[in-house]
Amino acid sequence: MLEKQLVQQMGFPKDFLDQLADEKGLTDKEKEVFLSLFGDDLSRIQITLQLNISEGSLKEHLRGIYKKFQIGGKGPGKESRLKDYLTNRYQRWQAENSNSSLFIENTDVSIQTLVKKTRQQIQPYIQECCGTMRVLDMTQPIELGKIYTNVNILEKITGRTWREIAQLQEKVSRENFERWGRGTVKEERIPGIEAAEKFSKLMILGKPGAGKTTFLKHLAIQCIGGAFQAERVPVFITLKDFADIKEHPNLLEYLQRLLKGYSNEMEDISTLTSLLKAGKFFVLLDGLDEVREIDSSRILREIKQLSQQFPQNQFVITCRIAAKEYTFEKFTEVEVADFNEEQIANFSQKWFHSKNDPVKAERFLEKLKQDEPILELATNPLLLTLLCLVFENVGSFPSNRAELYEIGLDVLLKTWDVNRNIERDQVYKGLSLKRKEDLLSRIAHTTFQAGDYFFKKREIERYISEYIQNLPNAKTDPKALELDSEAVLKSIEAQHGLLVERARNIYSFSHLTFHEYLTARKIVTNCNQYDINDPTLRELVSHITEPNWREVFLLTVQMLDSADSFLLNLKTSIDLLVQNNEKVQKFLLWLDHKADSIKIRSSHNLSIRIFYFCAEFIYSFRIFYEAQLIEMVKEFHVDIQKEFHVDIQCEPELSLDHELYLLNQFRDSSSFLPKDAIITSIDDICKHYTFSSDIKIKLQIIKTKLKNLLREFPDPHQEQEKFQKLWASVRPIWCEDIRSLMILWRNIGHNWKFNNEQKKLLQQYYDANLLLVECLNSDCYVSREVRQEIEETLLLPIEEIEKWKSRRKDEH
Known part of the structure; x- marks a missing residue:
C-alpha cells in the first residue's frame, strides 16, 4: 500500500x-x-x-x-x-x-520523510521572518494574515508595450480631464497566486511600495501552512543580507547556513543537495534591486548557478521594475499591478479591523472616495499604508493636502529605504535629495504647462541634462551629459518610482497627484508671493478656466506663506472673464438687486446672492439639469462666520421663490404624475405664503384655466402618448403665464436669452468662482481684509465692484 x-x-x-x-x-x-x-x-x-x-x-x-x-x-x-x-x-x-532496487523506494520514502521533518523544523523561522510586517511609522509589527490583500499580476510588463502617447493621454486632455482615466489602456490582470502556480521560475517586478516583498512573504506563509506547494520546503532569502556577508559564501552554502540553524539534518551538505535534486525547495529571493552595485554581478551569478544546477525547484525573485537589467533566461517576468478600488477597500477594512476600529474603516473609505487626488495615491500599497497611519492617528486626512503629499514624496525619496537600512548607489554625486526634488519640480511644471502627462524618454533626458549641467563639477561634454541624464532617469525610476515607464520609451509621473504637487511646488519656489503683479502667479491664474489645473491652484494656495496677492489676482481674473459681456453683466446686476430686495432675512447678503445665482443656473439657464439647488448652494460654503448655509424654512421669501422655480420647472416635463401635480403645487403656495389679493387672483385664474384643460386629459398611466401630445399643445401658454407672474410678483424667471457661447462663459464663471471659494476656505493664510474684499464682491457686476472699492478707499 x-x-x-x-x-x-x-x-x-x-x-x-x-x-x-x-x-x-x-x-x-x-x-x-x-x-x-x-x-x-x-x-x-x-x-x-x-x-x-x-x-x-x-x-x-x-x-x-x-x-x-x-x-x-x-x-x-x-x-x-x-x-x-x-x-x-x-x-x-x-x-x-531484476534491475529494480529497493534503494530507489527507500530513497523516495526518506526524501518525503525529510521534507516533512524539515518543514516542521523551519516553521518558526518562516513565521518569524514572514508572518508580520512593519513599515514607515508603525509602532509595532502587524500580523500579515490580518491585513494581507491579494495582489494582481500583469503578465505583460507595461513599460515594454508599444503605445502611442495619444492612446495613453486619451482621457486626460485639457478638454476631457479624468484622473482615473490616466493610462486608460489596461492590461489583463491575474491573481498573484495564480501566477506563482503557473510558472516554476518567476521574476516579480514592481514599482517601489507595490507590495512585492509582502506578496513573497505571503507565498512563504501559504507554503509552510500547507495551502500552497505543500510538498516543498519554503526558504525566504533577503538578497541584501546574503550579499552583505563578508565571507561571500555561495548561495548553496548560505542556504545550508540558514537551514542548519533550525534543522540538524542540514549539517550535512549532501542532505540539502538531495532535497534540491528532488525538487523539494520553494526558493523565495527578495529585493534584487537592493543589492549594492559592487555585489550585483556576484549575486546574479549565484542565483543563475543555483537555479540552473537544481532546476526542479521553484524559484521566485522580486525586483524593482526599472532596476532590472539582467535577464534570467528560464524565468518568466511579470509585474505587480496597482491596487484597484476593491483592493483599496479590502486593505483598509482589514487594517482598521485589526486595530478594533471598524467604524473608522467606513469613515476612511468615505473620505477617500470624496478626494480623488488622495484616492489616486492609495493605488500604491505603501502610500495606502501611509494614509491609513495618518487617518488612524488624526481621524481624518490633513486639511492641508500639500503637507500630506510632501510626506508621501519624502517616503518615496528617502524614508522607505532608510527605514529598511538600504543604501542606494548615488548615480550623480551632485544630485542631493533637495536637488532631486528641484529637478522633479522643474520637469513637472514644464510638462504640466504643455498639457503633457506622458512624455518621450528623450524629452525627459533633455530636461535632466539641462538641469545637471549647471551643478558643481558637472560634465560639459554633450555625450557624457547624455549618458549621465539617462542614468539619472533610471535612478529616479528605480530608486524612488516617481517617474515610471508607461509604455516603451514613454514616461509619466507615478501619480497625477505628485505631478500636480511638484508643479505647485515649482510655482511657489519661483514666485514673489507678496507681489500682486508677479509673472509666475499671473501665469498660473491664466489657467483659471482649465479643469486640469484645479488641483494645482488648491495646492499652491496652501503652500504660500501668504495667499493675499494670489487670491486677489485670482478674483480679478475671474471678474475680467465676464467684464465685456453686456448680458452677463446685466444678469449680475439683477442678482445684486434681487439679493438686496430680500427684506426679512437671517442669512448674510452673500449667501442670498449665491442662492439666486445657483437657482438661475438650474431653473433659468438649465446648465445644471439634474442639480439639487441646496446642495449646489452648500458648495459655496463661505460667509463671515464660516458656517454658510441657507435654511429655506427660516427665509420665507427664498422658500417662496424656490417653490415658484419648481413650479416653473413643469415646462420641461413631457408628462407628470399624478395628473393634478401642478394644481397641488399652486394650492400649497396659496396655503403657506402671504401675498396681495391681485397676485392671489392671478394665481387662481392660472389654476382654473389649467384645471379645465386637464379635465380633458387622459390618465398618463393609461395613455401616456396622448397625454404628452395634449400637454405639449398647452404647455407654452401656461408656462408663459407662470413666468410673467414670477417676474411681476417676485422679479425671478426672466428669459435672459443667453446663446450657447454665453452659457459656456457662465459655466466657466461659475466654476472659477467655486474654485476661488475652495481656495479661500482651504488651509491657507489670508488676511482678514482680503477675505472680506473677496466675500463682499463675489458675484458682483464690475460697476458694483468699482463702487465697493471706491467706498472702501474713502473709508480709509
Whole structure:
C-alpha cells in the first residue's frame, strides 16, 4: 500500500512508461503528455506550458491515451483509473525486472520523510521572518494574515508595450480631464497566486511600495501552512543580507547556513543537495534591486548557478521594475499591478479591523472616495499604508493636502529605504535629495504647462541634462551629459518610482497627484508671493478656466506663506472673464438687486446672492439639469462666520421663490404624475405664503384655466402618448403665464436669452468662482481684509465692484 502511494505521488520511472507507451502505440505527442503527467507528475497547466500546447490540444491527446488504454467513463475519474492500472502494471514490471532496487523506494520514502521533518523544523523561522510586517511609522509589527490583500499580476510588463502617447493621454486632455482615466489602456490582470502556480521560475517586478516583498512573504506563509506547494520546503532569502556577508559564501552554502540553524539534518551538505535534486525547495529571493552595485554581478551569478544546477525547484525573485537589467533566461517576468478600488477597500477594512476600529474603516473609505487626488495615491500599497497611519492617528486626512503629499514624496525619496537600512548607489554625486526634488519640480511644471502627462524618454533626458549641467563639477561634454541624464532617469525610476515607464520609451509621473504637487511646488519656489503683479502667479491664474489645473491652484494656495496677492489676482481674473459681456453683466446686476430686495432675512447678503445665482443656473439657464439647488448652494460654503448655509424654512421669501422655480420647472416635463401635480403645487403656495389679493387672483385664474384643460386629459398611466401630445399643445401658454407672474410678483424667471457661447462663459464663471471659494476656505493664510474684499464682491457686476472699492478707499 505504501509503495502504491509513493509511486502515485512521485511519478512512475521513465523506462517503465516508455515501454508501456510503445506497447499501446501512443503517438509522439501522446507519449510526451503521458510521460509529463504520470512520470514528471506535472499539473495540466504546467504540461501546456512545458510542451507549448493549448488546453484543447492537451484534452485531445488525453482522449487518445485513455482510448488506447481502454479507460472508459467520464470526468476526472478517468485519470485516477489509469493511475491504478499503471500501478498494477508497475508492480508486475518490477517483479519482472531484476534491475529494480529497493534503494530507489527507500530513497523516495526518506526524501518525503525529510521534507516533512524539515518543514516542521523551519516553521518558526518562516513565521518569524514572514508572518508580520512593519513599515514607515508603525509602532509595532502587524500580523500579515490580518491585513494581507491579494495582489494582481500583469503578465505583460507595461513599460515594454508599444503605445502611442495619444492612446495613453486619451482621457486626460485639457478638454476631457479624468484622473482615473490616466493610462486608460489596461492590461489583463491575474491573481498573484495564480501566477506563482503557473510558472516554476518567476521574476516579480514592481514599482517601489507595490507590495512585492509582502506578496513573497505571503507565498512563504501559504507554503509552510500547507495551502500552497505543500510538498516543498519554503526558504525566504533577503538578497541584501546574503550579499552583505563578508565571507561571500555561495548561495548553496548560505542556504545550508540558514537551514542548519533550525534543522540538524542540514549539517550535512549532501542532505540539502538531495532535497534540491528532488525538487523539494520553494526558493523565495527578495529585493534584487537592493543589492549594492559592487555585489550585483556576484549575486546574479549565484542565483543563475543555483537555479540552473537544481532546476526542479521553484524559484521566485522580486525586483524593482526599472532596476532590472539582467535577464534570467528560464524565468518568466511579470509585474505587480496597482491596487484597484476593491483592493483599496479590502486593505483598509482589514487594517482598521485589526486595530478594533471598524467604524473608522467606513469613515476612511468615505473620505477617500470624496478626494480623488488622495484616492489616486492609495493605488500604491505603501502610500495606502501611509494614509491609513495618518487617518488612524488624526481621524481624518490633513486639511492641508500639500503637507500630506510632501510626506508621501519624502517616503518615496528617502524614508522607505532608510527605514529598511538600504543604501542606494548615488548615480550623480551632485544630485542631493533637495536637488532631486528641484529637478522633479522643474520637469513637472514644464510638462504640466504643455498639457503633457506622458512624455518621450528623450524629452525627459533633455530636461535632466539641462538641469545637471549647471551643478558643481558637472560634465560639459554633450555625450557624457547624455549618458549621465539617462542614468539619472533610471535612478529616479528605480530608486524612488516617481517617474515610471508607461509604455516603451514613454514616461509619466507615478501619480497625477505628485505631478500636480511638484508643479505647485515649482510655482511657489519661483514666485514673489507678496507681489500682486508677479509673472509666475499671473501665469498660473491664466489657467483659471482649465479643469486640469484645479488641483494645482488648491495646492499652491496652501503652500504660500501668504495667499493675499494670489487670491486677489485670482478674483480679478475671474471678474475680467465676464467684464465685456453686456448680458452677463446685466444678469449680475439683477442678482445684486434681487439679493438686496430680500427684506426679512437671517442669512448674510452673500449667501442670498449665491442662492439666486445657483437657482438661475438650474431653473433659468438649465446648465445644471439634474442639480439639487441646496446642495449646489452648500458648495459655496463661505460667509463671515464660516458656517454658510441657507435654511429655506427660516427665509420665507427664498422658500417662496424656490417653490415658484419648481413650479416653473413643469415646462420641461413631457408628462407628470399624478395628473393634478401642478394644481397641488399652486394650492400649497396659496396655503403657506402671504401675498396681495391681485397676485392671489392671478394665481387662481392660472389654476382654473389649467384645471379645465386637464379635465380633458387622459390618465398618463393609461395613455401616456396622448397625454404628452395634449400637454405639449398647452404647455407654452401656461408656462408663459407662470413666468410673467414670477417676474411681476417676485422679479425671478426672466428669459435672459443667453446663446450657447454665453452659457459656456457662465459655466466657466461659475466654476472659477467655486474654485476661488475652495481656495479661500482651504488651509491657507489670508488676511482678514482680503477675505472680506473677496466675500463682499463675489458675484458682483464690475460697476458694483468699482463702487465697493471706491467706498472702501474713502473709508480709509
